[in-house]
Amino acid sequence: MVSCCSECTNHTSNWAGHLCHLSSAQLLDCVSSWKPSPCPCSLSVPSPRPAPVRLKPSLPACQRLPWSSMKAHGSRLSFYAGFAVGTFTLYVFLRQVWFERSVTGQQQAGGSALLHDHQHQVEDEKTIWKKERSALFNLKHPHHRGEDSQMADELYKKVRILCWVMTGPNNLEKKARHVKYTWSRHCNIVVFMSSVDDPDFPTVGLGTKEGRDQLYWKTIRAFHYAYEHHAHEADWFLKADDDTYVIVDNLRWILANHTPEEPIYFGRRFKPYTKQGYMSGGAGYVLSREALRRFVEGFKDKVCTHTTSVEDLAMGQCMEKVGVLAGDSRDTSQRETFHPFVPEQHLTAKFPKSFWYWSYCYYPIAEGPNCCSDLSASFHYVDAGGMYLLEYYAYHLRAFGYKYRFQPPAPNGIDQSSQEKKQAEVDNSSRTDQRQDADHAPAAGKEAAAAPAAK
Amino acid sequence: MLSEGSSFMKGMIMGGLFCLVLSLMTSFTPKSESTADEHHHHHVKAASKEELKHFSDSQVEELHNQVRVFCAIMVQPKTLVYWATTMDTWSKHCDKAVFYTSESSKALDAIDLKEKDDWARLRKALKHAYENAGDLRWFFVAQPTTFAIIENLKYLVLTKDPDEPFYLGKAVKSGELEYVAFDSGIVLSYEALKRLVHVFQDEEKCPERGRALWKLSEDKQLAVCLKYTGVFAENGEDAHGKGLFNSQSADSLIADSLKDHPTDVVGSCCSDMAVTFGGMSPNQMQVLMFGVYRLRPYGHDFHDSLAFYPPEGSDND
Numbered sequence: 071m072v073s074c075c076s077e078c079t080n081h082t083s084n085w086a087g088h089l090c091h092l093s094s095a096q097l098l099d100c101v102s103s104w105k106p107s108p109c110p111c112s113l114s115v116p117s118p119r120p121a122p123v124r125l126k127p128s129l130p131a132c133q134r135l136p137w138s139s140m141k142a143h144g145s146r147l148s149f150y151a152g153f154a155v156g157t158f159t160l161y162v163f164l165r166q167v168w169f170e171r172s173v174t175g176q177q178q179a180g181g182s183a184l185l186h187d188h189q190h191q192v193e194d195e196k197t198i199w200k201k202e203r204s205a206l207f208n209l210k211h212p213h214h215r216g217e218d219s220q221m222a223d224e225l226y227k228k229v230r231i232l233c234w235v236m237t238g239p240n241n242l243e244k245k246a247r248h249v250k251y252t253w254s255r256h257c258n259i260v261v262f263m264s265s266v267d268d269p270d271f272p273t274v275g276l277g278t279k280e281g282r283d284q285l286y287w288k289t290i291r292a293f294h295y296a297y298e299h300h301a302h303e304a305d306w307f308l309k310a311d312d313d314t315y316v317i318v319d320n321l322r323w324i325l326a327n328h329t330p331e332e333p334i335y336f337g338r339r340f341k342p343y344t345k346q347g348y349m350s351g352g353a354g355y356v357l358s359r360e361a362l363r364r365f366v367e368g369f370k371d372k373v374c375t376h377t378t379s380v381e382d383l384a385m386g387q388c389m390e391k392v393g394v395l396a397g398d399s400r401d402t403s404q405r406e407t408f409h410p411f412v413p414e415q416h417l418t419a420k421f422p423k424s425f426w427y428w429s430y431c432y433y434p435i436a437e438g439p440n441c442c443s444d445l446s447a448s449f450h451y452v453d454a455g456g457m458y459l460l461e462y463y464a465y466h467l468r469a470f471g472y473k474y475r476f477q478p479p480a481p482n483g484i485d486q487s488s489q490e491k492k493q494a495e496v497d498n499s500s501r502t503d504q505r506q507d508a509d510h511a512p513a514a515g516k517e518a519a520a521a522p523a524a525k
Numbered sequence: 526m527l528s529e530g531s532s533f534m535k536g537m538i539m540g541g542l543f544c545l546v547l548s549l550m551t552s553f554t555p556k557s558e559s560t561a562d563e564h565h566h567h568h569v570k571a572a573s574k575e576e577l578k579h580f581s582d583s584q585v586e587e588l589h590n591q592v593r594v595f596c597a598i599m600v601q602p603k604t605l606v607y608w609a610t611t612m613d614t615w616s617k618h619c620d621k622a623v624f625y626t627s628e629s630s631k632a633l634d635a636i637d638l639k640e641k642d643d644w645a646r647l648r649k650a651l652k653h654a655y656e657n658a659g660d661l662r663w664f665f666v667a668q669p670t671t672f673a674i675i676e677n678l679k680y681l682v683l684t685k686d687p688d689e690p691f692y693l694g695k696a697v698k699s700g701e702l703e704y705v706a707f708d709s710g711i712v713l714s715y716e717a718l719k720r721l722v723h724v725f726q727d728e729e730k731c732p733e734r735g736r737a738l739w740k741l742s743e744d745k746q747l748a749v750c751l752k753y754t755g756v757f758a759e760n761g762e763d764a765h766g767k768g769l770f771n772s773q774s775a776d777s778l779i780a781d782s783l784k785d786h787p788t789d790v791v792g793s794c795c796s797d798m799a800v801t802f803g804g805m806s807p808n809q810m811q812v813l814m815f816g817v818y819r820l821r822p823y824g825h826d827f828h829d830s831l832a833f834y835p836p837e838g839s840d841n842d
Contacts, residue, residue: 144529145528145529145532146532148529148530148532148533148536149532149533149535149536149539150536151533151536152532152533152534152535152536152537152538152539152540153536153537153539153540153543154536154540155533155536155537155540156536156537156538156539156540156541156542156543156544157540157541157543157544158540159537159540159541160540160541160544160545161544161548164544164545164548214825216574216827217825217826217827218825218826218827218828219824219825219826220824221823221824221825221826222822222823222824222825223824224824225823225824251788251790256822317820317822318822319822319823319824319825320822320823322823322824323823323824413812413815413816413820414808414809414811414812417808417811417812417815418807418808418811418812438840438841439815439819439840439841440840442815442819442820444819444820444821445821445823446820454783455776455779455780455783458779458782458783458790458791458794459775459776459779460816461791462775462779462791462794462795462816463775463812463813463815463816463817463820464816464820464821464822465791465822465825466791466797467674467775467795467797467799467816467817468797468798468817468821468827469618469674469676469677469817469818469833470676470677470679470680470798470829470831470833471676471679471680471829471830471831471832471833472676472818472833472835473832473833473834473835474818474819474821474835475819475835475842476819478823
């Protein structure tokens with residue numbers, strides 16, 4: 071039934087008597103007493119709401135302007151554009167946040183780990199060294215998990231070595247530091263010699279300037295310092311540079327068959343300019359206590375003076391004058407143990423015949439694997455990474471169960487049979503006892519035959 | 526214009542929400558490939574000293590025989606100097622070392638597979654290795670830029686049964702696939718190789734020429750084929766959980782450690798019982814040969830349960 075009242079309501083989306091401004095009672099009255107006219111709706115109701123606006127008002131064609139449909143398109147396009155921008159923005163934001171979190175997480179972890187490491191190191195250092203009078207006294211010989219280092223420990227007690235390292239204030243963090251944390255830990259005492267005192271590192275200030283021309287002055291003063299302060303605390307006195315890597319355990323093996331009362335010194339022997347030769351400075355050299363005493367006396371008596379800044383040659387000339395013997399540091403297969411270059415060069419490089427090295431070496435030079443003893447004591451020109459790499463190769467990396475081809479004879483002082491018994495006890499469940507005994511049997515002749523010195 | 530602006534804003538909000546929902550659902554991370562550091566589901570550890578103590582003399586002897594290794598080294602004439610260095614260094618410690626080349630070289634001897642395609646060549650090599658294994662039960666596949674310490678490989682697999690399928694090395698995850706990286710060496714037990722050679726015949730599962738749109742590297746292909754036979758990649762670690770297979774050279778790893786852990790460089794770097802180092806230059810390999818088989822500090826001994834002797838006719842170990 072069409073009525074103005076129903077029409078009124080029809081024009082709204084839902085029944086809403088209130089839109090007609092009629093109460094439901096009034097509307098019921100209206101509906102029940104409908105009369106065609108007059109329409110009560112027209113009295114109280116505003117003009118009926120126009121038809122709901124559709125998105126696309128059907129305007130007459132002439133009135134349909136072009137941008138109106140694009141306007142609708144435009145809105146949709148804006149929506150899509152907004153969607154894309156929103157997605158992209160949040161992606162970037164998330165990636166940043168995630169990334170930053172993982173990085174800062176790492177950094178924080180890294181940073182706090184570094185701090186932790188540093189704290190650890192400070193703590194560790196108290197158990198590793200005793201700092202006293204500008205020297206570091208190693209409190210214990212570094213041990214490795216799962217190893218039997220009885221032989222090394224015994225030599226540590228019998229062959230006490232003071233290592234002094236030639237360095238300078240500019241090289242403490244770049245070079246000397248790495249020496250401090252790697253090979254110097256195997257010395258009994260280590261002293262870093264510089265031109266300037268540094269109680270923290272610690273370094274001794276020798277009162278010289280820096281530079282190549284000061285090398286012999288520094289050497290003279292360093293040895294004098296070592297003699298004055300530590301003569302009774304060590305048997306042997308090693309000089310090394312801050313780019314020399316020394317395997318101190320092997321140095322002890324070389325020295326074990328000599329006594330600190332012998333006037334002798336060892337290193338990489340060079341032949342020119344001297345009768346008995348002299349030792350390469352960079353490869354490091356080691357004086358017996360008697361040799362050191364004679365060196366100091368020599369300066370007191372003016373037998374030795376500062377002749378040249380070429381430190382190693384000057385040293386060699388003084389040693390000759392005071393009757394100290396230039397020792398042969400080669401192993402029992404005549405392979406060199408002190409090296410003036412890095413392992414790579416000795417093992418692989420083909421030095422040209424015009425290179426000074428050929429005419430300098432006292433003993434015949436071997437290239438390739440025979441260049442270097444299994445028990446090499448030193449290498450020179452080793453950078454920071456090289457120090458840690460050598461430490462890894464020498465003290466850490468090994469081949470499981472490997473029986474080395476070169477079996478060095480035990481030093482004279484060490485009681486061979488009791489050593490074997492001790493080893494058997496230590497390793498009571500080892501089944502390789504028989505094989506061990508066979509391997510450790512010292513027979514210098516056997517070794518010399520087994521490991522050919524030259525091809 | 527206002528309607529466009531509001532549409533744009535609505536779009537932006539919807540887009541942001543969409544992205545958020547998507548990322549939460551897929552737990553999105555910027556990285557797509559992760560290393561075995563985060564996926565340690567499958568790992569194989571070397572036996573500890575205590576475990577080895579429990580074996581009797583005869584058992585140890587048997588282990589010694591069982592743990593012999595066939596090395597398959599994939600070479601090419603264009604990397605001749607690496608080939609030569611490998612021949613001169615670590616490969617001498619394999620019980621049997623066979624070099625497989627893509628084409629013959631006048632300078633050095635090898636089995637010429639006459640195959641340029643990397644995956645097809647690897648297949649041929651592995652098939653040849655399986656057929657010529659003799660009584661060797663472990664297989665090590667490597668490139669000549671990798672240096673392997675075979676004794677440490679033997680230590681890792683010492684107590685493992687080669688009649689069980691093992692596929693070891695440095696385990697890397699790429700998407701859903703976990704595979705052993707080629708550049709740090711691949712270890713296969715006899716059983717794993719047997720299954721692999723068998724599945725080679727199945728052109729569907731393991732085609733000789735990859736059918737995928739993009740070519741998978743041969744180490745990934747290997748993992749795919751092995752997966753079909755029920756063999757999965759496992760990460761080789763020492764008793765402390767440190768990876769034994771390294772894709773980087775020792776020099777490079779030490780340099781990284783010096784930067785990241787300056788107070789404990791060597792400890793944070795590499796395992797004492799490392800099996801492989803990848804990306805080694807020939808000179809670095811000669812130094813490593815000296816460093817592992819010769820250079821040592823006097824007086825520090827290890828009483829290992831097994832003894833491995835130096836090879837005949839060699840002077841650099």
